[in-house]
Amino acid sequence: MNKYLKISLVSAALSIALGSILYIVTEFFDYGIGFGQRLFEMLPTGFCWSTGELLLSCYYGMMAVDNTAFFIPYYGMILAAIVAVVAGLMAGLQALKSHNKPVVQSSN
Numbered sequence: 748m749n750k751y752l753k754i755s756l757v758s759a760a761l762s763i764a765l766g767s768i769l770y771i772v773t774e775f776f777d778y779g780i781g782f783g784q785r786l787f788e789m790l791p792t793g794f795c796w797s798t799g800e801l802l803l804s805c806y807y808g809m810m811a812v813d814n815t816a817f818f819i820p821y822y823g824m825i826l827a828a829i830v831a832v833v834a835g836l837m838a839g840l841q842a843l844k845s846h847n848k849p850v851v852q853s854s855n
């Protein structure tokens with residue numbers, strides 16, 4: 748099997764997997780919002796709350812987790828799809844080049 752075809756197939760599978768993760772994040776966590784809050788709720792009670800208010804560092808941490816949960820699968824899916832297309836085109840080009848070569852038969 749052609750190395751470009753292997754790269755294309757793996758990249759396409761990765762793109763589909765990241766798209767599925769992105770779908771789950773957008774459906775269950777509303778574009779990642781709330782994922783960080785659920786993680787920070789598992790911390791001890793006094794860790795993020797000071798006199799009844801959320802600490803600013805915990806707020807920024809929650810926003811960073813929310814953004815990471817959405818944007819890594821999003822851009823990863825796009826990048827994997829681009830790699831799959833380019834590698835697939837290279838595999839097709841190599842297949843066309845090798846297909847048109849004349850077969851040399853030896854006369855023994």
